[in-house]
Amino acid sequence: MTNLSGKCAIVGMGETVVGKRPDATTNSLHLEAIKACLDDAGIKASQVDGLLTNQPLNDAHRSYATKLSHMAGIDPLFATDLALGGATPIAMVQSAVMAIEAGMATTVVCVHARKRSTVDPSPGHPIRRGDEHWEEPWGHFAAAGGHAFAAQRHMYEFGTTSEDLAHVAISTRYHASLNKNATLRKPMTMEDHQNSRMIVAPLRLFDCSLESDGGGAVLVTSAERARDFPKRAVSILGMGQHHPHWSLLDAPTLTTLGGKKSSETAYRMAGLTPKDMQFAQIYDCFTITAMITLEDYGFCKKGEGKDFVKNGRITLGGQLPLNTHGGLLSQAHLEGQLHITEAVKQLRGNEVEPERQVPNAKVGIVSGHGGSLAMHATMILGAL
Amino acid sequence: MSKDERGRATRRGQPFLEEPEAKPFWANLREHKLTAQRCSSCQKIFGFPPQSHCPHCLSNEFKWVELSGKGKVYSHIAYHRAWHPAYQDKVPYNVSLVDLEEGGRLVTNVVGCAPEDVKIGMNVEVIFEDTPDFTLPKFQPVK
Numbered sequence: 001m002t003n004l005s006g007k008c009a010i011v012g013m014g015e016t017v018v019g020k021r022p023d024a025t026t027n028s029l030h031l032e033a034i035k036a037c038l039d040d041a042g043i044k045a046s047q048v049d050g051l052l053t054n055q056p057l058n059d060a061h062r063s064y065a066t067k068l069s070h071m072a073g074i075d076p077l078f079a080t081d082l083a084l085g086g087a088t089p090i091a092m093v094q095s096a097v098m099a100i101e102a103g104m105a106t107t108v109v110c111v112h113a114r115k116r117s118t119v120d121p122s123p124g125h126p127i128r129r130g131d132e133h134w135e136e137p138w139g140h141f142a143a144a145g146g147h148a149f150a151a152q153r154h155m156y157e158f159g160t161t162s163e164d165l166a167h168v169a170i171s172t173r174y175h176a177s178l179n180k181n182a183t184l185r186k187p188m189t190m191e192d193h194q195n196s197r198m199i200v201a202p203l204r205l206f207d208c209s210l211e212s213d214g215g216g217a218v219l220v221t222s223a224e225r226a227r228d229f230p231k232r233a234v235s236i237l238g239m240g241q242h243h244p245h246w247s248l249l250d251a252p253t254l255t256t257l258g259g260k261k262s263s264e265t266a267y268r269m270a271g272l273t274p275k276d277m278q279f280a281q282i283y284d285c286f287t288i289t290a291m292i293t294l295e296d297y298g299f300c301k302k303g304e305g306k307d308f309v310k311n312g313r314i315t316l317g318g319q320l321p322l323n324t325h326g327g328l329l330s331q332a333h334l335e336g337q338l339h340i341t342e343a344v345k346q347l348r349g350n351e352v353e354p355e356r357q358v359p360n361a362k363v364g365i366v367s368g369h370g371g372s373l374a375m376h377a378t379m380i381l382g383a384l
Numbered sequence: 385m386s387k388d389e390r391g392r393a394t395r396r397g398q399p400f401l402e403e404p405e406a407k408p409f410w411a412n413l414r415e416h417k418l419t420a421q422r423c424s425s426c427q428k429i430f431g432f433p434p435q436s437h438c439p440h441c442l443s444n445e446f447k448w449v450e451l452s453g454k455g456k457v458y459s460h461i462a463y464h465r466a467w468h469p470a471y472q473d474k475v476p477y478n479v480s481l482v483d484l485e486e487g488g489r490l491v492t493n494v495v496g497c498a499p500e501d502v503k504i505g506m507n508v509e510v511i512f513e514d515t516p517d518f519t520l521p522k523f524q525p526v527k
Contacts (some may be wrong), residue, residue: 133400134433135491137520140479141467148461149481156459156504201462201476201499248481249432249489250439254459 005269008097008236009384010218011229012041012109013341018214018332019183022118026056027071029113029215034072037109037217042230045073048219050099050108052092054335055081057114059122068111078105085370086283087241087258088112089216089337090377094239096220106221112337113215129371131247144208146372147286148200150254154288155202157255158303162202165287166193167309168322169206169329172284174315176326178356183210184330207287209328216337218344226384234347237363238272238380240265248372255303258376259296259367266378267298272363274298277380279346279358280320281339283369284327293367294322297378321358336368340379347383397470399518405434408448413519416512418453420488421446429487453510455482455523458489462499478502482523496524 014036016029024032030053038045051069055061065079078099082088092110099105135141154160169188176182188206196205226233242258242265245251267273274297282297284290291305299320300308308314314322325331325342332338345351346361358364361383368377401410409432412419421430425443437444460480466472478499483489494502495511508523 131433133396133403136396136468137399137518138479138492138522139397139463139468139471139474139477140491141463142465145461145463145479149459152459152461152504198462198464198476201464248491 002101003269004097004101004239005237005271006235007223008100008220009223009226009233010093010236010344010381011221011226011231011233012037012043012219013217013344014038014040015181015216015338015341016113016214018181018212018334018338020117021115021213024115024213026059026113026115026120026122029115029213030068030111031072033111033113033215033217034109037111037219040231041219043107046075048074048107048109049076050078050096050105051076052079052095052108052110053081054088054092054112055083055127056122057116058120058126059124060127061124074109076105078108084243084368084375084377086285086335087368087370087375087377089335089340090366090368090379091241093218093220093236093340093379094241094377097236097239100220100222106225108220109217110220111215111217112335114334115213116211116333117213131249134247134249142200143285144200144203146248147288148203149248150292150373151202151286151288153254154292158306160291160306162194162204163190164306164309165207165291166190168284168287168290168314169193171309171315172323172327172329175324175356176330178353179326179331180353182326182331183212184326203286203288209285209333210330212332212334214332214334216334216341218340232348233384234344235382235384236379237382238266238270238378240269240378241376243375245374246371247374251373254373255292257292257296257369257373259293259369259378262376262378263297263365266365266380270380272380276363277320277365278361279324279343279364280322281324281343281364281366282322283336283339283367284323284329285333285369287329289369290322293369297365297367316356316358324352324356324358335370339366339368343381347381349383397468401518403433405436409434410518412448413512413521416519418451418510418521419448420451420484420486422449431488432490452485454526455484455508457481457494457502457504457506457508458483459504460494460502480523482508490521493522494524495522
């Protein structure tokens with residue numbers, strides 16, 4: 001088996017302005033992200049030969065990747081839609097690496113955009129989650145509910161409290177306060193968190209992420225070709241996935257998730273350990289998701305996440321800065337696409353506000369998480 | 385599937401009674417029987433939702449068997465926000481994951497006590513809530 005560590009690199013990245021984008025459509029946000037990415041990489045659409053994307057939630061397509069390719073002037077030798085919920089953006093980069101190494105494409109754009117904050121009329125049909133008819137008759141409607149089940153179990157098994165979860169939200173908000181392209185920038189206190197209204201107990205409003213408009217894209221090519229691009233390339237060192245259940249009805253546990261095996265695969269491929277990571281961009285659809293993933297990724301033992309997130313350890317300047325862009329909780333919820341672009345910027349070393357830069361960042365880890373806490377993807381990135 | 389003004393799938397409060405694999409489940413509930421599929425090959429309970437082949441051994445031979453209706457709460461939450469108009473007057477309400485004695489888990493409601501009195505590990509038993517079109521299995525604390 002060939003080890004793909006370091007064989008491919010991210011050579012371009014683009015982000016749209018996020019938040020409320022009544023000016024935009026789902027299609028236009030994808031194109032805006034692709035354009036920003038190709039401009040950043042200094043190439044034309046005609047030089048791209050692969051495209052990966054995710055289907056719009058409000059408008060299912062037979063092949064959105066093919067449609068989007070041709071809307072952008074790309075003639076793809078490799079294109080497909082991936083469907084792993086919030087694990088999709090990382091899975092796209094992983095599939096791009098595999099396609100490039102298989103010789104099916106050389107230069108692949110991975111793009112993801114959403115319009116979930118403002119109205120977006122579409123002629124088509126929305127995508128459904130899958131088993132809602134086994135949940136909604138009993139009043140279970142929301143992702144907040146699924147994650148509240150996990151939070152309740154974490155509290156029961158390990159004594160975690162709502163105040164413990166608040167540390168994730170407060171640190172993440174501080175990072176968003178330093179990011180010009182973040183939706184919520186007003187610093188949050190413990191009191192703010194504890195006074196925020198209950199949504200699905202035990203999760204409060206400030207345990208929940210945003211609903212956003214926006215998008216992002218990255219361009220993947222071989223390490224060899226990466227030398228021809230103008231900006232500092234970011235090497236793809238480790239990749240992993242694990243999808244240990246499908247719904248809440250067949251989940252063997254809700255306190256250890258796909259992140260454990262997914263990260264083990266990624267660490268093994270990269271030849272690195274949790275101690276080598278200088279930052280972590282961890283999927284934070286809810287505070288509990290980030291806490292469980294920090295444990296699953298081996299930054300602390302299972303059940304010790306509640307202590308790990310305290311004393312500034314996950315804040316810029318601490319041991320493991322977490323979600324230096326403000327995450328899904330405070331920057332924008334674009335299913336983790338901006339966790340990837342943020343990691344790329346941190347590793348380039350000169351692209352974020354100076355107070356937000358992790359000093360001398362050489363290696364970091366990124367996670368994606370989707371469905372009913374079901375799907376997981378991991379990527380370890382390094383500066384070249 | 386219909387959608388709301390932001391293009392999201394409309395949430396509905398009713399089960400999909402026409403799901404072919406699940407028709408016996410819903411029909412048996414009308415007679416106040418909580419049933420599940422037991423594999424004729426490996427003898428394990430399939431779990432939910434019902435499906436054509438055993439998730440443990442892929443056999444397609446099974447029998448619908450009546451369950452004891454006893455279970456334990458695996459986890460529980462309380463909705464303080466109504467995502468559906470029918471729940472506007474019901475918040476806060478409990479939703480629980482109940483692990484059934486013979487195997488299988490349901491998303492359901494523990495009723496007959498306040499949401500804050502539901503606990504992980506609590507022993508519960510099935511009750512049947514009839515509506516004009518279907519019957520829902522819900523659970524109450526074992527007295």
